[in-house]
Amino acid sequence: MSEELPKKLAQQTCIPCSGSLPPATPEEVTLYHRQIPQWTLIEPKGISQLQRQYNFANFSQALEFTNRVGVIAEAAGHHPALLTEWGRVTVTWWTHAIDGLHKNDFVMASKTDEVAEHYADEAGNAKTTSVMPHD
Numbered sequence: 001m002s003e004e005l006p007k008k009l010a011q012q013t014c015i016p017c018s019g020s021l022p023p024a025t026p027e028e029v030t031l032y033h034r035q036i037p038q039w040t041l042i043e044p045k046g047i048s049q050l051q052r053q054y055n056f057a058n059f060s061q062a063l064e065f066t067n068r069v070g071v072i073a074e075a076a077g078h079h080p081a082l083l084t085e086w087g088r089v090t091v092t093w094w095t096h097a098i099d100g101l102h103k104n105d106f107v108m109a110s111k112t113d114e115v116a117e118h119y120a121d122e123a124g125n126a127k128t129t130s131v132m133p134h135d
Contacts, residue, residue: 019097032106048101049094
């Protein structure tokens with residue numbers, strides 16, 4: 001009997017979190033982060049978060065991407081911090097209700113990467129980078 005492989009994070013559903021769910025364990029964070037290695041784990045003010053910067057050709061593309069991420073966030077009922085600048089967007093996911101990371105954050109980060117694929121160059125390379133934490 002073969003075991004069924006788990007779904008890719010982007011194929012999973014974000015579950016409602018009212019603060020009653022525990023944060024992801026360090027083992028879970030390691031497991032989920034392996035599926036989205038381009039994302040940086042940061043801890044501003046002691047709150048674990050996922051962050052990634054996406055680069056674009058201009059402000060218009062950056063704004064369009066921001067709005068597309070907003071649509072998937074609204075549909076999931078889980079919302080990131082979005083910093084939109086000329087030619088780049090920084091996306092930060094964490095679960096506010098638990099002041100840390102939950103599986104939902106990894107699922108939504110993976111879904112964000114899928115949105116970014118729309119902006120890949122002709123060679124299929126997404127114009128994205130990870131960022132270091134802001135002071």
